[in-house]
Amino acid sequence: MNNRIYKNAFNLFLKRTNEKEVIIKFIEKNVNLDKTVNFLDIGGGDGSLATIIAKKVNNILVIEPNKYFQKHLKGKGLKTINNKWENINLDKKFDFILAAYVVTYFSPQKREQLINKMYNYLNPEGKILILSIDSNKGSWRSIHTYFYKLIGLNHNSSDDKLKIIINKYPNLSKQLKTKIIAKDVDEMLNILTFDFGRYAKDFIKFKPNLKKYLEKYKNKNGEVMLEMVHNAYLISK
Numbered sequence: 001m002n003n004r005i006y007k008n009a010f011n012l013f014l015k016r017t018n019e020k021e022v023i024i025k026f027i028e029k030n031v032n033l034d035k036t037v038n039f040l041d042i043g044g045g046d047g048s049l050a051t052i053i054a055k056k057v058n059n060i061l062v063i064e065p066n067k068y069f070q071k072h073l074k075g076k077g078l079k080t081i082n083n084k085w086e087n088i089n090l091d092k093k094f095d096f097i098l099a100a101y102v103v104t105y106f107s108p109q110k111r112e113q114l115i116n117k118m119y120n121y122l123n124p125e126g127k128i129l130i131l132s133i134d135s136n137k138g139s140w141r142s143i144h145t146y147f148y149k150l151i152g153l154n155h156n157s158s159d160d161k162l163k164i165i166i167n168k169y170p171n172l173s174k175q176l177k178t179k180i181i182a183k184d185v186d187e188m189l190n191i192l193t194f195d196f197g198r199y200a201k202d203f204i205k206f207k208p209n210l211k212k213y214l215e216k217y218k219n220k221n222g223e224v225m226l227e228m229v230h231n232a233y234l235i236s237k
């Protein structure tokens with residue numbers, strides 16, 4: 001998908017969700033963030049989590065391949081590398097590594113190797129937080145399942161396989177719930193573009209079906225609310 005379309009849809013998503021507040025609360029409760037901590041954010045997006053964490057830690061590096069996000073991150077004064085995690089070579093280690101909703105973008109063949117790469121960049125006593133959307137729970141997930149059925153795609157969520165990889169490391173896992181409230185059905189469809197954009201033609205073709213599907217999530221003001229269930233995996237060294 002075009003980087004700019006992705007960025008616009010993702011920014012709209014960020015505006016309409018309480019996700020960042022919920023995730024930051026979880027991090028503050030479970031990860032030591034102080035002025036001794038070196039922090040690495042992999043796939044930092046627009047840096048909405050990184051900017052909050054940056055204020056609390058010693059230093060921060062964001063890995064982000066999307067050049068529009070990269071510009072945005074630089075504008076916020078964050079140190080960044082414009083490349084994929086696969087291609088990164090660093091000469092330092094970190095106390096906290098965040099991979100928020102990015103592991104699903106790694107090719108399935110490389111996923112385990114790339115998580116191991118994170119572990120190798122972790123200092124003793126350090127922590128990695130991997131976040132993903134649960135493969136079964138929440139109405140955000142249901143509309144995805146509905147869409148994949150419409151387009152005849154046997155979509156296996158990467159979340160199940162992720163659990164198997166993560167359980168090879170000492171970890172703590174917890175489920176977190178967040179909401180996305182769009183002002184109407186059309187706005188929710190715009191938000192969904194950032195996830196369905198890779199199936200752009202089918203997304204356009206099945207828009208009427210998706211519109212109808214979203215009707216049941218409408219309140220009396222016409223707002224549409226979807227719920228996301230997140231899996232938070234905290235790996236320790």
Ligand SMILES: C[S@@+](CC[C@H](N)C(=O)[O-])C[C@H]1O[C@@H](n2cnc3c(N)ncnc32)[C@H](O)[C@@H]1O
Pocket residue numbers: 042043044045046048049063064065066069083084085086099100101102105106
């Ligand atoms: C769903 S967004 C999440 C952004 C951010 N972590 C957040 O929680 O708001 C996924 C991000 O991962 C980035 N990304 C995709 N593939 C990547 C890769 N191979 N290595 C690093 N980042 C990647 C995308 O450019 C995008 O910014």
